[in-house]
Amino acid sequence: IGAMTGGSFRALSTVLLPGLTGPRGSYALVGLGAFLAATTHAPLTAIFLLFEMTQSYAVAIPALITTILSLMIASRLEPESIDTLGLTAEGKSLHAPADRLVLERIPVATVYRREFEAIREHQPLPEILRLVRQSRSATFPVVGGADQLVGVLSFAALRTLVLEEKLDPHLEARDLCDPPALTLTPDDGLGEAFRRMEAEGLEDVPVVDPANRRRLLGMLSRADLIAAYNRTVATLGATSIPDWLRTVEPQWADRYRVMSIEVPQRWVGRTLREIDCRARYGVAVLAVHPPGQQDERGYELPDPDRPLEPGDVLVLAGTAEGLRLARAA
Template sequence: MKFNDLLLKFLIWRVKHINTKNFVLITSGVIGLIAGLAAVVLKEGVHIIQKALTRDFQQDLANYLYLSYPLIGIILTVLLTKYILKEKLGHGITDILYTISKKSSIVKRTKTFSRMLTSALTVGFGGSVGLEAPIVVTGSAIGSNIGRLVHLSYKQRTLLIGCGSAGAISAIFNSPIAGVIFSIEVILSEITISSFIPLLIASVVGTLVSLTLLGDDVLFSFTLTEGFTAADTPFYLFLGVFTGLVSLYFTRVVGKVEGLIKNVKGDLNRALVGGVSLGFLIFILPPLYGEGYETITFLLEGNATNLLNNSLFFSEINSVFFIALFVIAILLVKPVATALTIGSGGSGGIFAPSLFIGGITGYLFAYLINILEIAEPLSTSNFTLVGMSGVMSGVLHAPLTAIFLIAEITSGYTLFVPLMIVSAISYSTISYFEKYSLYTKPLIEKGDLIYHDKDRQVLSLIDLKKIVETDLLTINPNATLGALVDLVRFSKRNIFPVVNEEQQLVGIVTLDDIREIMFDPESRKNIIVNTLMHSPPTHVSSKESMQSVMIKFENTGAWNLPVIDDGKYIGFVSKSRIFNAYRKKLIRQQIE
């Protein structure tokens, strides 16, 4: 029996025996299970590659293979992406948000595995990015495609995308609460209590899969040994501002460097330039290799001297001030390395780099205060953890995710107060300069993503090309009034576009323009259309966003505007037809 026949029988049985609400709950658990398995496979696959490539490295010697590994990884990723998968990479979470906003939450089936393969190559060979965004894309693709397979609606598919991302994040960090909050803060724009439960189920199942297969072998974990001291509060306030500014630096540098590397023409040329540049940076600063969680572990354990392992500067291992300079260099260069990796064609995300930069920032802050003896010694491990929360909150614009992720990683809420302080201040600081995150900024600027505005959200779902009216009869500018009157007899509209031989709109004539002369025989013979026509108040393009179109209607007071693409007349769009499409979309959303 064919698969489609089996699926049809299952769907019929499901409709008879399981209501949609309960079916979504069951499906969310399945998605959490598959997303959790995907996270485990990716995590272990990357670690196996990295260990195989670096197991013979001697910590007291510089390793020149650092110069070649990132280049190999990026070139392999580009070749795989271009010639086999035939996809474009970039920021994966941005693509998911675009898919939810503009593609009815339908994620390509190949993304259920493509990002796992490409990110394993990129990060395994030292690309300075994280695995979280690729696994979120994988989990989201799993949720979307299962939703399509069982014929769920757009709203339900979107929820399952959120379930996939929650299951993936919870599995990769063993942090179920952070997984749920990440989906709510970053992926889903609207959430209700009824949709909250599937996210919980998927996230818990994802964590259980990870715990069952890997135990406590997560990307990194740490048990707190020092508690929060209220006397340290002023320093956490300053750290909040500092991490906010570092978040701004990270955001701006990543955007700038990505723009520069993308100016290089040709995918392989771009991969070559980016890979060579990245390899050089990693050779000088080995902690930039891969995700960087090993570096964070060193800092949390108080072994900052290990940062100099495998580097040209191993001989400076006992110099307190050189270690500080080395950490500052890592802080400044990490955003460049991340942007080179992504911009040159590598696969990965900014989730891990934001945690890495945050840990470096928090450690550096406490380290400098301690060596300068400004106050009583600060806990470098606590400030490292809280710094991670601060920069992640600023870069991702997800303060709650940052707070609960660090709280769960440390297996307690001892640092909950400083986590809240630093995350809130960091988010407020960067929001003053950058209103949107790296994920959402390009989409919002193009009008492809709209938050917290129901009218604009519904308008953005309307495809202008589908409501263009092409039944208006056109007239040549050199035609007589008589020819126009003949059109009036057959037309059901009172607007007549005046179009020349090149299909260019040169004006319009309305029924009101000719009403007083249309029955005069002399006028019908002698008056030419181009003496009667007038210019429309403005025109629109079928490629414009609906928000832009509505602004033009508002500014002109018109009810009908011509649609012109590349200088050619296409048709007219009417405000009444837009309102009708809007009403239908709104009713459909309410039903769903």
């Protein structure tokens, strides 16, 4: 099809511009490359294939122009290539959905529980069993002085221990707990936290201070992650980002808020990577609305290396104090 289209274009150019028309074969090859790039969404493959077939640099410039134009038009007509169209029809997409990408930008700090039931390292076994019996938690952090994380004690391990015939009542929590298989920090993203918890098969994970990995700050459970994911799907999946910003509750979690602001003057010309909002202000940039785009689809995922422009609108998520500092920047 591409070769026939290229040859037909050559016949047309012979009538309109007879003095500038090249050989029929070159038009057919360029048309072939354009069609290949459009259907596979792989322009480099088409360009290298044409060069291998011709061994001539003369075809490079026409091939570059036609493959790029054909890819732009094909992407507008159909976002999927001929290789991924069948998978998309079966519900298998190679592109990460928007809710998952947003989860990557939501830090653990907005979700983890700061109030939790901990066991002191010197607590004897009878007191531990009494605490576990009265609690609904399945995993308990064992802490020492100054909330230093000693280990983790799970309900499953205790259940196995209780079934033993000879049980020493003088056993203490530090003798029964296991070293934590995984710890998270408040700066970790929810997407990364979910993948690591799934890999380790954990239901609850301690959240520690990044400056002192033994200082316990709270606990993050699989239920917390699922709840955050469901909120993201409910808000971003059903509505556009502008509608979400108009209707979402001011407080996502206990301290978590979402708001949109126009890019501060001091940020203009700088990239998000240079500004480092999460480290400096404790907020995450969920989306950016470039200037000059009025429709709701103008919101896009932030490119950390794109310099911010006057008129850019940023969708920020974080604590009320962090958002206040970001607005005052």
